[in-house]
Amino acid sequence: MNFIIGYHTTQFGELWEKSLFDLVEEAINGVLKQTSLSSRQIDAVFFGNMLAGVLENNLHSPSKVSEILKVNIPIFRAEAACASGGAAFNLAKTYLDSNSNKNVLVVGAEKMTDYSPEETITGLSAASSGEEQEAGLTFPGLYAMMANFYLEKYHFTEENLAYVSVKNHYHGSLNDKAHFRKKISVEDVLKSPYVAYPLKVLDSSPISDGASALILTNRHDLIKKQRNLVSVLASEVATDTISLKERKKFDEILATKIAGDAAFKKAKINRRDIKVAEVHDCFSIAEILAMEDLGFWEKGEGGNRIKELLTMCENGGNLIVNTSGGLKAAGHPVGATGIKQIGEIFLQLTGQAEKRQVNNVRYGLAHNVGGSGGTAVVTILSI
Amino acid sequence: MNFIIGYHTTQFGELWEKSLFDLVEEAINGVLKQTSLSSRQIDAVFFGNMLAGVLENNLHSPSKVSEILKVNIPIFRAEAACASGGAAFNLAKTYLDSNSNKNVLVVGAEKMTDYSPEETITGLSAASSGEEQEAGLTFPGLYAMMANFYLEKYHFTEENLAYVSVKNHYHGSLNDKAHFRKKISVEDVLKSPYVAYPLKVLDSSPISDGASALILTNRHDLIKKQRNLVSVLASEVATDTISLKERKKFDEILATKIAGDAAFKKAKINRRDIKVAEVHDCFSIAEILAMEDLGFWEKGEGGNRIKELLTMCENGGNLIVNTSGGLKAAGHPVGATGIKQIGEIFLQLTGQAEKRQVNNVRYGLAHNVGGSGGTAVVTILSI
Numbered sequence: 147m148n149f150i151i152g153y154h155t156t157q158f159g160e161l162w163e164k165s166l167f168d169l170v171e172e173a174i175n176g177v178l179k180q181t182s183l184s185s186r187q188i189d190a191v192f193f194g195n196m197l198a199g200v201l202e203n204n205l206h207s208p209s210k211v212s213e214i215l216k217v218n219i220p221i222f223r224a225e226a227a228c229a230s231g232g233a234a235f236n237l238a239k240t241y242l243d244s245n246s247n248k249n250v251l252v253v254g255a256e257k258m259t260d261y262s263p264e265e266t267i268t269g270l271s272a273a274s275s276g277e278e279q280e281a282g283l284t285f286p287g288l289y290a291m292m293a294n295f296y297l298e299k300y301h302f303t304e305e306n307l308a309y310v311s312v313k314n315h316y317h318g319s320l321n322d323k324a325h326f327r328k329k330i331s332v333e334d335v336l337k338s339p340y341v342a343y344p345l346k347v348l349d350s351s352p353i354s355d356g357a358s359a360l361i362l363t364n365r366h367d368l369i370k371k372q373r374n375l376v377s378v379l380a381s382e383v384a385t386d387t388i389s390l391k392e393r394k395k396f397d398e399i400l401a402t403k404i405a406g407d408a409a410f411k412k413a414k415i416n417r418r419d420i421k422v423a424e425v426h427d428c429f430s431i432a433e434i435l436a437m438e439d440l441g442f443w444e445k446g447e448g449g450n451r452i453k454e455l456l457t458m459c460e461n462g463g464n465l466i467v468n469t470s471g472g473l474k475a476a477g478h479p480v481g482a483t484g485i486k487q488i489g490e491i492f493l494q495l496t497g498q499a500e501k502r503q504v505n506n507v508r509y510g511l512a513h514n515v516g517g518s519g520g521t522a523v524v525t526i527l528s529i
Numbered sequence: 530m531n532f533i534i535g536y537h538t539t540q541f542g543e544l545w546e547k548s549l550f551d552l553v554e555e556a557i558n559g560v561l562k563q564t565s566l567s568s569r570q571i572d573a574v575f576f577g578n579m580l581a582g583v584l585e586n587n588l589h590s591p592s593k594v595s596e597i598l599k600v601n602i603p604i605f606r607a608e609a610a611c612a613s614g615g616a617a618f619n620l621a622k623t624y625l626d627s628n629s630n631k632n633v634l635v636v637g638a639e640k641m642t643d644y645s646p647e648e649t650i651t652g653l654s655a656a657s658s659g660e661e662q663e664a665g666l667t668f669p670g671l672y673a674m675m676a677n678f679y680l681e682k683y684h685f686t687e688e689n690l691a692y693v694s695v696k697n698h699y700h701g702s703l704n705d706k707a708h709f710r711k712k713i714s715v716e717d718v719l720k721s722p723y724v725a726y727p728l729k730v731l732d733s734s735p736i737s738d739g740a741s742a743l744i745l746t747n748r749h750d751l752i753k754k755q756r757n758l759v760s761v762l763a764s765e766v767a768t769d770t771i772s773l774k775e776r777k778k779f780d781e782i783l784a785t786k787i788a789g790d791a792a793f794k795k796a797k798i799n800r801r802d803i804k805v806a807e808v809h810d811c812f813s814i815a816e817i818l819a820m821e822d823l824g825f826w827e828k829g830e831g832g833n834r835i836k837e838l839l840t841m842c843e844n845g846g847n848l849i850v851n852t853s854g855g856l857k858a859a860g861h862p863v864g865a866t867g868i869k870q871i872g873e874i875f876l877q878l879t880g881q882a883e884k885r886q887v888n889n890v891r892y893g894l895a896h897n898v899g900g901s902g903g904t905a906v907v908t909i910l911s912i
Contacts, residue, residue, distance in 0.1 A: 213771050236603070272587055273592075388589060
């Protein structure tokens with residue numbers, strides 16, 4: 147069995163004074179300090195990053211991480227668009243499954259605000275197909291198509307979507323590390339300008355800088371000593387076509403369904419056992435699809451369920467979602483996101499989630515998506 | 530134990546009529562056909578690619594591979610500069626070590642010739658540190674510094690280096706898939722124009738397109754049925770600083786030493802058991818350093834040893850090196866290189882290396898380097 151024994155994240159936001167590898171170093175130092183480990187006690191590193199090549203001509207990050215840590219261990223970069231962090235975590239778990247008595251560092255980071263919005267958006271569109279790029283379809287455009295399809299098919303309106311952002315901004319207001327810590331109302335969302343109809347600015351996650359790091363271990367001596375110990379019951383990856391037009395359905399993310407079903411099967415628990423989840427809300431519609439595709443809600447009922455706001459932490463529903471603020475309010479430094487999601491569940495399970503702590507949590511789930519659903523990673527954790 | 534049961538590579542060269550994913554598809558279809566497997570029988574894919582993001586704004590390749598294969602399985606992209614292929618193979622082996630009864634596809638590819646040389650060279654320099662990029666140090670420049678240091682310290686000349694290229698071009702002349710199939714002389718090398726003193730055009734591997742694919746398995750039913758069965762005794766990864774100036778020594782690649790030592794320890798064989806090796810000869814000096822750092826030659830004797838040409842297949846030495854033609858003559862489509870190296874050893878071990886077949890081969894080694902030595906992957910195979 148593999149355990150998470152520590153998590154550290156930098157502030158998420160517009161961090162003008164910090165470079166990508168400043169952030170990586172800060173996250174690594176934070177998690178090493180927290181677990182009282184030195185870099186010499188790390189056996190392998192998995193690094194999640196999407197855009198450093200495209201934005202700053204910076205590839206071969208395993209070697210850069212070696213330079214930071216001053217070690218010569220195996221280090222790997224995972225890239226699966228916005229699921230890069232989740233993919234790195236999955237590879238780290240696989241590494242531990244095949245190597246006994248090891249410590250693994252998983253770190254995800256992205257530096258996105260040093261460039262013009264056009265450059266960053268062009269970089270992000272690298273996660274879609276060549277045809278979609280040529281057609282000028284950005285990610286807001288792709289998710290807007292899914293949102294239009296969903297709203298029309300199930301007879302919802304933009305107001306239904308808005309509740310996702312209201313909830314996640316409320317959670318963000320409770321998280322010191324969040325990019326946005328301001329509560330917003332349904333009216334605020336509805337009044338915000340359109341990005342791609344029906345999605346508006348306040349339906350959309352921001353462009354953020356940040357880095358997050360976790361330590362995973364299967365070392366018996368460490369497991370005995372640690373106060374904060376969270377076991378990894380499942381980490382499952384599924385993929386799907388990169389082009390939306392190649393998909394059979396537009397109101398579901400098939401990769402999420404497949405990875406979710408596989409994760410629950412592996413973890414041998416039920417949906418209702420999960421009390422906290424971080425799901426991939428790059429746009430408001432994405433959280434609704436995720437909740438349905440993960441089997442928490444029936445297909446087509448998400449538009450109503452979100453309006454009840456029972457997934458908001460002060461309302462005390464059975465399942466609280468995106469206590470970190472989600473991508474929407476905590477921010478979305480792409481490579482860091484999948485690690486931060488798992489880290490937030492770690493905080494909840496170990497009673498360290500401060501103002502946003504959910505009570506009596508035994509199981510949690512993290513769900514990370516790449517592109518418009520071409521990759522999904524679902525992780526289930528327990529104390 | 531994990532086994533390689535099939536290998537297919539596309540032609541390496543300037544393949545103007547083919548896109549990156551045309552090449553990927555060709556390599557995948559080739560290896561599936563050869564092993565009589567359908568895409569439905571593949572449980573996971575590991576894809577090595579360096580430059581698609583930088584050169585063609587093409588990230589999230591796991592999802593594109595899912596689209597090609599029409600499956601929803603776990604697919605990962607590995608990027609470690611020129612060691613991307615080796616890293617993908619290593620991750621695939623780890624996956625099999627932790628999952629029984631699975632088939633894994635490993636594919637590496639690069640499309641490099643659709644761009645201006647300046648664009649491609651800028652992309653390649655992404656594998657070096659930010660400082661080196663700012664200083665205008667390209668990879669020929671970095672390896673030239675190592676070559677100058679080596680030649681001066683051990684009293685060799687450019688002529689010594691030239692024999693690497695003579696040998697590898699001879700081997701390339703025997704390999705239908707090689708980018709260059711023309712024999713060259715020491716004089717040809719010495720007369721070729723300087724790229725970065727003391728390295729000349731004919732000391733340098735070319736910019737190539739190509740894709741290579743392998744199937745790894747630990748399925749008992751398949752292992753019994755296969756005619757061509759090569760076992761993976763070891764695959765070891767080590768890293769080092771990305772900046773040359775942070776290194777203690779300039780006449781060795783430390784990551785190669787560490788990965789090589791670990792691989793021989795894991796494989797429980799001696800250096801002299803290896804009869805064929807593919808080593809990373811991005812520049813002539815790199816092959817000499819590799820032979821020394823892997824422990825085949827003493828440090829500082831490589832300049833003399835290469836002149837004996839005992840590592841050339843017609844001369845019948847104890848160890849024949851780079852029968853594929855190496856990066857120099859077979860070509861260097863970056864993401865494919867690490868897979869092609871392992872594939873060449875597979876061909877040698879299964880008696881399929883045609884005109885360049887070495888006799889009585891039981892063990893072989895492949896050595897893949899990223900950047901100027903920031904990553905090294907050493908793989909040992911046996912029949």
